[in-house]
Amino acid sequence: MRYSFNHPQPKPKIDSDSRVFAIFFAVTLVLIIGFTIYLAIDKSSMKKEMVTMARQTKQLQSESEVFKRKIARIERLVRKYETITTNNTLLKESIQNLFDLVPDQITLTKAVLDRNGLILYGVTPSKEVYNYLLLAPLKSIFQRNVTTFYRMKNGWWRFVSVNEGTIETGSEVAE
């Protein structure tokens, strides 16, 4: 029932200090909640990133292993190549030297150079020529020398000289 000439003025629910405190509290709460949400989102995205990065790391590690293996193989090949090149150079020089050893009286018809040694086919006017002029240097190079002579019609000798020993020949690259 109304008894007053005036209507009471509408009253605020809380006093000004409390209102400021409530606004501050609400703003703080909103900031905290917002920051928490941001952190949660960031955490989940970071988790995803971490999983992705772990996968990438694994992939890169495996790729790295592959590359390492490739590098090792290439290094091996390089070393082999260098060895072969050196050996071939040496062999070339040996062959050059070998052919330099062959005297003018003796004619080589065939020469087989392999891993085990050197097999020479040729013709010599006499065994002595062969023994003095060719066998002597061959003996200094190879450990074992076996020579077989076949007389020809014209009195010359066909010979087969099998020399086994230390001289190395170039070979294919073994992987």
Add this chain to the structure above:
Amino acid sequence: MRKLLRYFWPKTALLFYMDDKKIEAAFGYIEDDHHIAIEERRTIPIEQESEFVQWCAEIRETYPKTYITTVLDTVNQGALPHCSQDVMQRFGVDAELVQSLCIDNSWLAYTSMIEKRWFEKRCQDIPIDLLYSPFVLLYHKSRPLFAERPALFILHRKGMLLLSVFSQDRLWYSQMVLIAESEHDIEEPVIEDDDTLDELDFDLEALEDDVRPISDIDMLGDFSEDEEEQDTEALERIEYTLNLFEEIKSAIHKFYNDDRYDHEFIEKITIFDMDEITHDLVRYIKDELFMEASLHAFDPIDVMAELVVEEVGK
């Protein structure tokens, strides 16, 4: 939530009324069981009104839900026996110049809008929420005493008398009267026309025989100023009480004779006093008017406290 809000930010009320000398104010909490627990009561001299304004501001800052309540003490206000549209016209009240309020769908309290605005301007530093008519206060205070037969209820504050005739179901009559406190307050009779002058035209020659020289008058003996003051005060009080009695008698006469009011015989008068009326008034009424009379103290703060709770306590 509501209880929590009520606990931390309680509804409170600042109740006050003013007179020429002081501001009587009280502050209290509006409790859940619909009563006001008065916490502090102050009487502030009217010269220190700023102190009251400051107190009021402090309370409003601390308790935002404070209802500032007072009683309108202007002269041009009253109460009419019905709430109908034509009641103002019937009693010669210009509806455009007053603000009215129907009380309990039974009677109408009104006040002059100009005076209300003047009052609000006077209290412009105090944002008043509830403004009560003194007739409403008298009605609320008298309500427990209402009976089937009408009785006269009087509210007295210094210099002012509110008279209302109430029965259980209605208001019969009401009037506000200003009481002259001393002879100086009584207005000089205004000589309005020649007829009146004729009445005053007395025979000077006849009077000469009655006039005695001053020397023949017995001189009064010496007496102290205090005794003189006391005597003067006592005389003024008697005069004031007699004035009150005359106004009450006049009001009852008006109630019995004014055809605009319904008439019923009054046997009982209840006087609520905000000042210090002597019991002589009760005695005068009993002896002269042969009516039952009683005198009670009236504290507007208590009555306003009950009204505030009824209006905003829920």
